Amino acid sequence: MSVAALQEEILHLEKRRRLYTGVMILVTAAVIIAGYGQANSMNSGGFISGLSKFFDYPGEIVIEAWQSGGEFFLLLVKFLPALIETLNIALVATILGGAAAMMMAFLSTRGLDVWPWAIPIVRRSMDFMRAFPELIIALFLIFVLGTSPVPAMIAVAFHTAGALGKLFSEVNENIDRKPIEGLKACGANWLQRLRYAVVPQVAPNYMSYFLLRLEINVRASAILGFVGAGGIGSELRRTIGWGKGAGDETAALFVLLFLSIVVIDQLSSYLRRQLVGSEARH
Amino acid sequence: MANAATTLDLGAQRSATIFAKVRRKAWGGFAVLAVVFLYLAYTWNAFDVSGLLAKAEPDRALILGTDSVAHKVHVVKSLRSGELEIAIEGERTSRYDTPPPWVALPDDERVLVDLGEDHTAEIIGNRVLFTVPGYGTIEAEATADGVETRLPGPQPEWARVNPRKLDARPTLGKRVQISRSKIEVHRYFFGWENFFFPFNSPLSQMSFGELTDLAFSSERLDPDTSNAGYIFDTFWSNPDWQHGAVFVALLETILMAVLGTFTAAFVGLPLAFLAASNFTPSQVLRFFVRRVFDFLRGIDMLIWSLIFIRAFGLGPLTGALAIAFTDTGTLGKLFSEALENIDNKQVEGVRSTGANRLQRYRFGVIPQILPIFVSQGLYYLESNTRSATVIGALGAGGIGLLLVETMRTARDWENTLYIIVLVVILVMIMDSASSWLRRKLIAGREDRRTRAAEASAP
Numbered sequence: 180m181s182v183a184a185l186q187e188e189i190l191h192l193e194k195r196r197r198l199y200t201g202v203m204i205l206v207t208a209a210v211i212i213a214g215y216g217q218a219n220s221m222n223s224g225g226f227i228s229g230l231s232k233f234f235d236y237p238g239e240i241v242i243e244a245w246q247s248g249g250e251f252f253l254l255l256v257k258f259l260p261a262l263i264e265t266l267n268i269a270l271v272a273t274i275l276g277g278a279a280a281m282m283m284a285f286l287s288t289r290g291l292d293v294w295p296w297a298i299p300i301v302r303r304s305m306d307f308m309r310a311f312p313e314l315i316i317a318l319f320l321i322f323v324l325g326t327s328p329v330p331a332m333i334a335v336a337f338h339t340a341g342a343l344g345k346l347f348s349e350v351n352e353n354i355d356r357k358p359i360e361g362l363k364a365c366g367a368n369w370l371q372r373l374r375y376a377v378v379p380q381v382a383p384n385y386m387s388y389f390l391l392r393l394e395i396n397v398r399a400s401a402i403l404g405f406v407g408a409g410g411i412g413s414e415l416r417r418t419i420g421w422g423k424g425a426g427d428e429t430a431a432l433f434v435l436l437f438l439s440i441v442v443i444d445q446l447s448s449y450l451r452r453q454l455v456g457s458e459a460r461h
Numbered sequence: 462m463a464n465a466a467t468t469l470d471l472g473a474q475r476s477a478t479i480f481a482k483v484r485r486k487a488w489g490g491f492a493v494l495a496v497v498f499l500y501l502a503y504t505w506n507a508f509d510v511s512g513l514l515a516k517a518e519p520d521r522a523l524i525l526g527t528d529s530v531a532h533k534v535h536v537v538k539s540l541r542s543g544e545l546e547i548a549i550e551g552e553r554t555s556r557y558d559t560p561p562p563w564v565a566l567p568d569d570e571r572v573l574v575d576l577g578e579d580h581t582a583e584i585i586g587n588r589v590l591f592t593v594p595g596y597g598t599i600e601a602e603a604t605a606d607g608v609e610t611r612l613p614g615p616q617p618e619w620a621r622v623n624p625r626k627l628d629a630r631p632t633l634g635k636r637v638q639i640s641r642s643k644i645e646v647h648r649y650f651f652g653w654e655n656f657f658f659p660f661n662s663p664l665s666q667m668s669f670g671e672l673t674d675l676a677f678s679s680e681r682l683d684p685d686t687s688n689a690g691y692i693f694d695t696f697w698s699n700p701d702w703q704h705g706a707v708f709v710a711l712l713e714t715i716l717m718a719v720l721g722t723f724t725a726a727f728v729g730l731p732l733a734f735l736a737a738s739n740f741t742p743s744q745v746l747r748f749f750v751r752r753v754f755d756f757l758r759g760i761d762m763l764i765w766s767l768i769f770i771r772a773f774g775l776g777p778l779t780g781a782l783a784i785a786f787t788d789t790g791t792l793g794k795l796f797s798e799a800l801e802n803i804d805n806k807q808v809e810g811v812r813s814t815g816a817n818r819l820q821r822y823r824f825g826v827i828p829q830i831l832p833i834f835v836s837q838g839l840y841y842l843e844s845n846t847r848s849a850t851v852i853g854a855l856g857a858g859g860i861g862l863l864l865v866e867t868m869r870t871a872r873d874w875e876n877t878l879y880i881i882v883l884v885v886i887l888v889m890i891m892d893s894a895s896s897w898l899r900r901k902l903i904a905g906r907e908d909r910r911t912r913a914a915e916a917s918a919p
């Protein structure tokens with residue numbers, strides 16, 4: 180093939196690629212526009228009328244919070260136990276889910292082959308656990324156990340086990356095998372090899388994923404509280420249900436939730452940077 | 462010689478310090494474990510798990526489980542009017558005109574109910590005889606001021622007897638109740654009743670073959686529509702299952718997730734350029750945009766949803782905007798970090814051909830971050846499907862709200878299970894569609910950065 184023909188061919192391919200890209204962008208834009216039209220018509224309050232009311236509610240609670248003056252800080256203290264409950268839900272769920280994830284990752288790592296036949300089973304069940312909606316588990320357990328933080332904790336832990344398990348098993352598969360062989364050559368037994376060759380390699384990555392999950396789980400626990408699992412979410416539901424007059428309490432809860440999420444967010448990204456250096460920058 | 466000895470000494474010293482360090486680390490590991498266990502013990506108390514376990518009602522879960530896969534037929538005799546009613550779940554709309562084969566009416570006074578597995582209940586006037594194999598026959602009679610019960614032996618665990626009521630349920634699927642005003646016998650059957658067509662519709666007793674024949678026959682059941690259309694309408698508007706309403710709710714949830722994610726991705730990308738240090742020299746602007754991202758993320762989906770529900774009411778628009786606001790922050794932050802990590806050589810190469818700024822972005826930058834953009838977007842699309850059900854449950858509508866409502870009314874758990882199954886199927890489909898698309902679009906280009914995307918998606 181001559182150079183000219185080759186160039187022709189490349190230009191032709193490039194043109195077709197651009198056509199595809201253009202079509203894809205157009206389709207996406209059309210989906211978004213049509214979707215918003217559809218969503219707007221299905222909504223009980225329209226976009227235009229809602230837009231003018233958008234700042235009404237935040238404005239209302241800010242004014243009520245302002246009027247309560249110094250008592251606002253007392254409210255922050257008053258709701259601190261609820262916040263701690265939410266943080267406890269998230270932390271326990273992350274610890275228990277993380278522990279289950281380590282077990283499952285251990286069983287599903289290729290090349291380690293604890294029980295080779297179990298690998299596909301564990302992998303599928305991790306996919307299932309990750310994809311299964313937390314809301315359903317939480318609602319079901321709330322029905323059986325009553326209003327309590329435990330249903331939310333179990334629901335979040337279930338999801339966490341699946342999500343972290345997948346990431347952990349990928350970490351396991353990417354380790355350097357040389358330290359294991361080195362220790363084997365020294366006569367180290369299986370447990371010693373695991374402790375001194377595998378754990379130091381995977382621990383920083385595990386910890387980094389753990390912190391990231393903790394951050395996600397704080398949000399999830401707060402939101403599950405709203406459907407009846409206790410903590411800051413159920414306090415929010417109570418104050419919002421009261422309507423006018425409880426705006427200062429709602430504002431206090433919003434502030435607490437916002438501050439704790441920002442603090443945990445910053446803390447976790449700082450710690451992750453320390454743990455895995457620049458690699459932790461997601 | 463002396464030299465060698467010093468080396469040996471030094472070696473011994475070094476190994477000693479190394480051993481000490483290793484030991485310290487080992488103890489540190491144990492200490493961390495101990496702290497974790499202490500913390501778990503504290504939360505065990507704080508959550509009052511022991512109290513909860515004592516109060517938990519496993520029976521409730523069992524009843525719920527039975528009820529969600531089975532339906533019951535009520536045989537009710539009113540003692541005031543003397544009327545007998547046989548209906549599925551006691552619903553007025555699904556009343557049997559002729560009794561089913563397991564209910565016999567030998568004469569006006571007597572009703573014989575076969576409850577299966579040799580259990581029988583016989584209603585004679587205002588008396589009921591309940592025969593349970595291995596126990597005997599319980600006899601109960603409604604009198605003017607209560608219920609008189611005669612048990613054949615000691616009172617079993619499965620029966621509750623008091624002067625006003627008898628409630629006997631030897632197995633989950635068989636139950637006899639009598640009070641002063643009525644005698645009620647329940648028999649459970651496996652399966653979802655009237656799933657396709659309502660009980661009183663002419664279609665409900667037809668087999669699949671008959672239905673297909675009907676759909677293609679020219680004789681119309683309803684002169685206004687074709688038979689196929691009639692069958693579909695009957696199915697779609699089935700009052701017990703409300704397939705039409707459930708479908709609309711599912712659509713709302715999908716709309717929330719898709720619109721929210723798309724909007725977040727396409728608003729977040731240009732903002733990310735403003736937050737990346739290698740594209741925006743102005744530190745003030747960068748700082749400002751980054752704080753906007755932090756603010757949007759920090760407010761969190763919960764608060765955004767509550768604010769939007771107030772402003773826009775119930776519906777997919779509310780959910781879509783709540784998702785879009787939160788994720789513009791998250792995706793914007795992730796994209797800006799991806800932009801800061803791009804390889805500058807490619808941009809330089811494009812610049813050397815005389816490309817202007819826009820062309821440099823188009824051919825030097827976009828191809829590098831496109832895999833990250835696509836994989837992040839798809840991961841978030843999948844997880845936002847789950848978020849959309851939760852936001853719905855907070856009051857934004859869609860399948861989440863429907864689920865909470867059917868659970869709260871707790872009338873019929875079959876409907877709840879039906880919705881749960883649909884939600885799980887929806888999430889699984891979104892999950893596989895997203896990973897399929899990811900494989901197709903960024904085949905072979907998956908690297909550390911795109912994998913990192915997965916870790917951050919909730």
